[in-house]
Amino acid sequence: MSRPRHLPDSAPMPPLLPASPPSGMSRRQWLRASSLVLSLGLSELAWGATIVAVRIWPAPEYSRVTIESDGALTAKHTFVANPPRLAVDLEGIELNPALRELVAKVKADDPFISGIRVGQYAPGVVRLVIDLKQPALPQVFSLPPVAAYQHRLVFDLYPTVEVDPLEALIAERLQDNKAGAAAPRPLPAPAVVAGAPAAPPAPAAPAGDPLGELIAQRQPHRPGAATPAPAPAPAGGSAAVGGPALRPSPALSPGHPTPPPPSASATAPAAPPAPAGGGTPAQGQGITDRLIIIALDPGHGGEDPGATGPAGTREKDVVLSIAHRLRERINRTTVNGSPMRAYMTRDADFFVPLHVRVDKARRVQADLFVSIHADAFITPTARGASVFALSQSGASSSAARWMADKENKADQVGGLNVRVQDVTVQRALLDMSTTAQINDSLKLGSALLNEIGSVGRLHKPKVEQAGFAVLKAPDIPSVLVETAFISNPEEEARLRSPEYQDQLADAVMRGIQRYFSRNPPLARNRST
């Protein structure tokens, strides 16, 4: 995309100076002086820190820049609105090749970052300018050493208008419908809403089916269509979903500072289901007349690689690949005639905090939550798949507790900004009973185990339970599938193979169908 811009002279910050040591000192002398200071053990001198690595994690939700160093860095940052950029003064370091690498690491398709410039601004002060493609809300925070990481300084760049998980799901579905509609029967004019019988501009979905509603509202946005639908109702708490205590409000705010988006759950008029393009015929009076949403949660991501196999396979990569395969299957499957839709809590290599994963699933009112992992154990001989559900009272085995503790550390490794962690969400989750959820999760888990056992070895023949943070949505049956032990060389090899990934995805798909055959999804539109 665009090349990094240079600061205009009028920019409210000093221009970048070329990378150079302090005046009168050669670079070599400067380095020698720095290392001398280190060797003297004066680590409290701010400029003792050395950059060991730099990383950029672009994603539609936010882009992250990480600077890892062997000592804590001090940073002052200023956001400049026009053109949008984040200027950061890193104190106590000298410009080095590792920092310069940042410049080349910006990807052209990074949704937020257009370029990065670095320069030695003053002795012991490096200035970093992150040029942005759009206005952003920056979060700058540091993380203490954890796992394989030393000190990390993190810059997260969030959009000023938050990505709404429902909107994202709708956009994807409309895209698919468009593609699906185009292939079998090309439409003569775009003004026709595919599949919609003559109807008012915004055919509404049943109340309580936020996806259906929003799809219905988005349809008229097509070129040539009628006036845009009104915006969804503002977040209205839990009004629409109180009913049989199955679907409390999804309007929980995520772990970053943007306000929660309007929730669509409150006030839509009851009406036929949204036909949603050409792909899905409207369902009649079946058990349910809405989309069945399966939240797929590929574990780890970004700074958190998860477990790493002996051959170097990273958990975060294989589980994303398995989730993609499972998504394909889900998206072409129906339950009692109702189409299913997969919603991915992450669809790229970036860090998503555990509570945000839960929150996202709740905001799309997922029917099921399936977290996918492939972890390591202390011994390479451990093998076989396991399925876990939440436990309210102690773990079902010490191994299950060990696994939950390990998974719950993902936030530390991945890099959670604890200052903005949404305590309200955490508290809300803690306060709700999960007894019914756990019962359903155990049923779901058994169905999955049964099917997974037909394609691979099982570690334990029954669903285990422990306090996994990511399984805590009180209203969504939630399981965590450890597909295999990546620490076992044989299983690592299988996990890498596309054939086995397909088999696993098939098995989980069959397990989900098996679960629904005995526990049909409930209709969301209940009369109150």
Ligand SMILES: [Zn+2]
């Ligand atoms: Zn894991």
